[in-house]
Amino acid sequence: MNPILQLKHIRKSYNIGTSIETEILHGIDIELSSGSFSALTGPSGSGKSTLLNIIGLLEPPTSGELIIAGQSTQNIGDDQLTKLRGLNIGFVFQFHHLLPAFNALENVMMPSIIHRHLERQAAEKRAQQLLGAVGLAQALYKKPNELSGGMQQRVAIARALMLNPPLVLADEPTGNLDTHSADEIFKLLEHINQTEGISFLIVTHDMQLARRCGQGFHLVDGQLTQSF
């Protein structure tokens, strides 16, 4: 199966050229195949978030190559990078990060509005379908502050799927939820992966959840120590 993501010798340093230059990632190699369901684990300060930001094209690596959906991200401009990110990667954050001024339906439609991907009616229809799929058909017009934590995370998942991206990055998607809600959200991600064929890379502290993923990467001090 074609890889959706390839990381080749990714290094990341901060304060380059100064006396306090620090290397956070020391040559990471990862390959995710299309439709995979993977976990990225590691203790705090191991570089998980930095790696996720690099994979999400939110910050550039100091060296190494990143190929996403067959396209290398080396030497491309910010606008192209933004477009590549918007169309190929969906994000689910720990604190859902919904836009408080918009209701659930509008939050889900937002990626389509940004990229002018679908006509408004078609976008609305797809957003309704997605919210229905995550069990929020009754909460379309509710603002984020009217929803529970679990419901907000479901909206964030629906938003990540709006443009049908080949890869979804989830940063501690269950970290802010109780055990029951966390389990439900994880099951939902598994279900989407199996039915839609979308690849997931999930950052988590929870080793129990991580073991439920088909593939796992463990990061310690900026190096992959083991894969499972």
Add this chain to the structure above:
Amino acid sequence: MSLAFEWLLAIRFLKEGRMQSWLILAGVTGGVAIIIFLTQLINQLQGTIIDRVLSSQAHIVMRPAEEAVLRFDQADTLTAALIQQRGQRLRSIDQWESFAQLARTTPGIKAVSPLATGPVFARNNLASKSVVLMGIVPEDYLNVVNMNRYLVKGRFDIGSEQTVIGTELAKDLGVNLGDRIQVVSESGVVQNLTIVGLFDINNKDLNKRWVFTQLRLAQSLLNIPGGVSSIDLTVHDLFGAKLLAQRLSKQTGLLVESWMETNSGLLNALSNQTVTNNLIRVFVVIIVALGIASVLVVSVVQKQKEIGILRAMGATQQQVLRIFLMQGAIFGSLGSLMGVSLAFALLTLFASIYKAPNGSIMFTAQLDPNLVVMASIVALLVGILAALLPARRAARMDPVQAIRS
């Protein structure tokens, strides 16, 4: 290019920070209203003042050049001399008809009226007053100063033995419409005149001193047969009068003065008023710009997490920039719309309160369309320019830092 996303975000962010939005909108509205109100007020009041001053006087007056004492020096002698200024006697303009004709054909000149004016005495029984005899060709003079506007009694219908005098003079001499007065010249010639009209020109001194007669009679009484002492002109462009006067002076060699020189004090006052108004406008624009910029800077800081999320979802720097520029434009355009309405309300209120001492209207609530368009364009541009700095800050925000904030 569809700007649906940018508009949606711009408006929704403004709605979200409702209190801030209303406050800055009130600021822009107030700024636009102050600019329009003050400009309209000052323009109209200046217009009224100029109209009142100039409606009773010529815009340009041509007079004979002043007589000067000429000094005769011998080539080989050094002479210490104290030159006494020569007294100016009443003189006629040589070849005045040709100069009047020249003035009539000069572009920019609206009307020409020859005058023979000079000092005489006006008498009625024991009352005697020193006055200025105004010898005119009525149909010409009415084109320069519309005396009909100032008539309080009778008609401005001056015949060979008829006169029109001011209300103050009539009071001083104890006469009224239809009465006769005597006009006595310097040389002692006496002429009886019947009063056919009384005027009030809003100037007490002129009401006391002007006595209108036919040009021919004045020429005879002032001893300048066939001559005129001045030629009064009006122009189409009031503020072009000075240049026209300079041109006519060069062409004729006469002493030609415009209203701008004879009323230089008034003109300075008006010009100072305009400078003050412009300064107020500049400061208001700066304050409004700073207000918009500060609110948007705060808004950018408050919204940085949302900006980060939007950037993560694929919003480009240009799209984020446009969101905040549009907010500036919304403040500018809505503020100018509301400001125009507020200015009109203020003008209406002011017009109803502010009246001339005699109760007449000094001011009408009118909006100059050019001023409204200009103020709206300025408000829009100021809104966009003031938003530029915060918008650039938002666009350059690092999405990772923004989301973490």
